[in-house]
Amino acid sequence: MKLVPSAATVKNALSAHAAIGLLAGALLYLVCLSGTVLVFYEEWQRAEQVDAPEMTAIDAQAVQRGVAAVLESERGKPPTTHLYVHLPVPELPRATITTDTQAVHLDAAGRIAAPEENKWSEFLYGLHYTLHLPGVVGITIVGILGMLMFALSITGLLAHPRIFRDAFRLRTRHGGGVGLADWHNRLSVWTLPFGLAIAITGAAIGLASVTAYALASRYYGNDLEAVYAPIFGGEAKPDTAPGPVPAVATALDYMARNHPDIAITYVTLHDPMTAGQHIQIVASPPRRLIFGEYYAFDAAGRFHGTAGLSDGAIGQQMAASNYNLHFGNYGGLPVKIAYCLFGLALTVVSATGVYIWLGKRRRRGVYEPRLLGAWHGVIWGAPAALAVTLVARFAFGNAAPFTAIFWGLLVLAIVGAVLVAGRRAAAEASIGAPATI
Amino acid sequence: MGSGALPLWIAGLLGAGGVGVLRHAWSLPQRSPGWNAAGWLAIAAAVVVAWGHSGAWGVSVAALVTTTAAFVALGVAGATAPRGRAASSNRRAGMLPQPGEPRHLARRLGTFAIVMPLGFAVALLLGLATRGLGMALGWGEANANVAALFVVPLGWAVLATVLLMQTRRMQLLTMAGCAILCAPLMLTGWGS
Numbered sequence: 001m002k003l004v005p006s007a008a009t010v011k012n013a014l015s016a017h018a019a020i021g022l023l024a025g026a027l028l029y030l031v032c033l034s035g036t037v038l039v040f041y042e043e044w045q046r047a048e049q050v051d052a053p054e055m056t057a058i059d060a061q062a063v064q065r066g067v068a069a070v071l072e073s074e075r076g077k078p079p080t081t082h083l084y085v086h087l088p089v090p091e092l093p094r095a096t097i098t099t100d101t102q103a104v105h106l107d108a109a110g111r112i113a114a115p116e117e118n119k120w121s122e123f124l125y126g127l128h129y130t131l132h133l134p135g136v137v138g139i140t141i142v143g144i145l146g147m148l149m150f151a152l153s154i155t156g157l158l159a160h161p162r163i164f165r166d167a168f169r170l171r172t173r174h175g176g177g178v179g180l181a182d183w184h185n186r187l188s189v190w191t192l193p194f195g196l197a198i199a200i201t202g203a204a205i206g207l208a209s210v211t212a213y214a215l216a217s218r219y220y221g222n223d224l225e226a227v228y229a230p231i232f233g234g235e236a237k238p239d240t241a242p243g244p245v246p247a248v249a250t251a252l253d254y255m256a257r258n259h260p261d262i263a264i265t266y267v268t269l270h271d272p273m274t275a276g277q278h279i280q281i282v283a284s285p286p287r288r289l290i291f292g293e294y295y296a297f298d299a300a301g302r303f304h305g306t307a308g309l310s311d312g313a314i315g316q317q318m319a320a321s322n323y324n325l326h327f328g329n330y331g332g333l334p335v336k337i338a339y340c341l342f343g344l345a346l347t348v349v350s351a352t353g354v355y356i357w358l359g360k361r362r363r364r365g366v367y368e369p370r371l372l373g374a375w376h377g378v379i380w381g382a383p384a385a386l387a388v389t390l391v392a393r394f395a396f397g398n399a400a401p402f403t404a405i406f407w408g409l410l411v412l413a414i415v416g417a418v419l420v421a422g423r424r425a426a427a428e429a430s431i432g433a434p435a436t437i
Numbered sequence: 438m439g440s441g442a443l444p445l446w447i448a449g450l451l452g453a454g455g456v457g458v459l460r461h462a463w464s465l466p467q468r469s470p471g472w473n474a475a476g477w478l479a480i481a482a483a484v485v486v487a488w489g490h491s492g493a494w495g496v497s498v499a500a501l502v503t504t505t506a507a508f509v510a511l512g513v514a515g516a517t518a519p520r521g522r523a524a525s526s527n528r529r530a531g532m533l534p535q536p537g538e539p540r541h542l543a544r545r546l547g548t549f550a551i552v553m554p555l556g557f558a559v560a561l562l563l564g565l566a567t568r569g570l571g572m573a574l575g576w577g578e579a580n581a582n583v584a585a586l587f588v589v590p591l592g593w594a595v596l597a598t599v600l601l602m603q604t605r606r607m608q609l610l611t612m613a614g615c616a617i618l619c620a621p622l623m624l625t626g627w628g629s
Binding site: 013016147148155178218331 | 459460463464491492493498500501504505507508510511515518519520522523526553561564565568569576578579580581582583584585586587589590591593594595597598601602603623629
């Protein structure tokens with residue numbers, strides 16, 4: 001039995017594919033491009049601050065001293081609601097404490113060594129996560145782009161019935177759009193499992209906020225935390241009465257005694273220095289996609305239980321696997337290199353799609369030099385602007401205005417490319433020469 | 438990787454070998470069901486072996502190895518491709534009007550409104566209904582909530598695809614069908 005879609009289905013699927021591709025267009029390209037570079041998030045952070053103290057492990061007592069020192073440094077200021085201790089892992093062998101108002105590196109003895117300086121990495125993260133748009137709006141738009149990417153995969157398969165049969169045909173030396181179409185189709189089909197995984201996990205992460213609001217409104221009396229509590233565990237009742245520095249070392253000692261093979265990635269203190277404070281340890285079991293299991297402790301470091309991300313309901317394990325599957329941080333450098341390579345392929349696919357559409361219109365006699373120029377501006381302007389922000393990071397330091405530089409240069413690149421294309425087309429028209437793509 | 442990783446190596450080899458067999462099958466002048474089946478079976482076996490070794494993590498790693506093998510094959514195809522002048526496709530996508538054609542702006546805006554904001558609303562409805570159905574069927578709160586978080590993007594993508602391939606009348610019927618499907622769960626307390 002052959003599963004071949006009808007000619008009408010193929011035609012409709014191509015229209016749908018073009019409509020979605022043009023709708024997602026430049027923003028999808030930016031998300032693919034920034035995601036490809038963001039695969040090396042930890043490595044970028046290390047490159048930004050090469051003199052930060054590094055270590056393969058840190059002693060539990062040293063972490064305790066670091067937590068006490070940071071909390072002491074904030075005495076008299078508005079209390080932080082959370083305190084996160086990043087513990088050394090192979091990708092980022094640093095101990096870093098982050099509160100609501102500051103982030104500092106610790107040395108191996110637990111002394112505060114230096115403020116964290118990773119603004120370029122955070123800028124890149126913001127570009128990929130929210131396109132630098134505020135809060136829920138940005139992440140939802142990126143989630144919509146993930147959904148559109150999934151729809152592009154479906155319509156692309158329907159619109160090209162021979163896509164598998166031709167999967168190894170790459171006519172790189174054919175002109176007139178054939179080579180371009182082959183690159184687009186071959187990279188699409190071979191990155192399909194990767195692309196689907198990235199699209200679905202990205203869409204789920206991006207649209208989770210709005211979906212959770214809807215769930216909270218319909219089923220939980222607008223209590224947003226209650227939506228996530230069955231998945232990731234709930235927050236304890238706050239009690240703002242003063243409390244001592246929590247016994248982080250006791251909790252870490254418990255983990256070392258009872259789970260010596262599981263790498264601890266984070267210690268989180270909820271409402272530190274209050275009577276309602278509690279400790280949460282995130283630890284990643286080997287050969288799992290989940291980002292980690294939550295181990296809950298009270299302020300005295302007594303173990304209370306796990307959230308069940310590693311062995312609880314399948315939904316919990318799925319939700320906890322979403323992030324690593326999307327960002328590719330589950331198998332060290334080899335997996336990151338593969339994610340970068342396939343991410344680059346997806347970036348090329350998103351870039352070539354619009355070029356193919358413009359090329360087809362050109363061959364039917366509809367030449368739109370300014371539109372083509374604008375697309376050139378996006379495709380070459382975005383990586384160039386990104387590169388300039390990186391140069392600015394090393395030339396001017398952590399405080400350079402990366403977001404303004406990137407978006408300013410990108411707009412300039414697009415406007416400039418449109419103007420150049422318009423002038424060139426006018427000049428060619430005046431001498432009667434055909435413009436070329 | 439230690440000796441305990443042997444099944445994962447086997448899974449990777451099966452995946453890469455499957456790509457090689459498919460490369461051969463699809464280069465034959467005529468369709469070969471035998472070679473095709475052998476290629477896909479090798480890839481399916483890679484998934485089974487990887488899952489048996491280390492679950493979803495193993496499958497993800499084996500998939501990356503398989504995809505890398507395909508990229509190598511593709512790289513060879515690209516590097517050895519002869520020069521040529523095959524005619525390129527002129528298939529019309531119908532996204533923008535040809536010169537002289539009416540713009541149909543109202544129709545295009547209508548399609549956008551149906552697929553994007555209305556599509557999102559219907560996808561949210563599907564997600565909420567799935568959560569309610571899951572609770573009613575005893576999936577448990579974590580599974581039901583996570584199901585909703587995934588149904589919204591997946592449902593919207595499928596809905597967008599279907600809607601963009603339909604006539605206006607069929608689009609409205611599809612939306613109405615989804616709403617009717619969700620109504621029992623949304624209008625009653627079932628699954629709350």
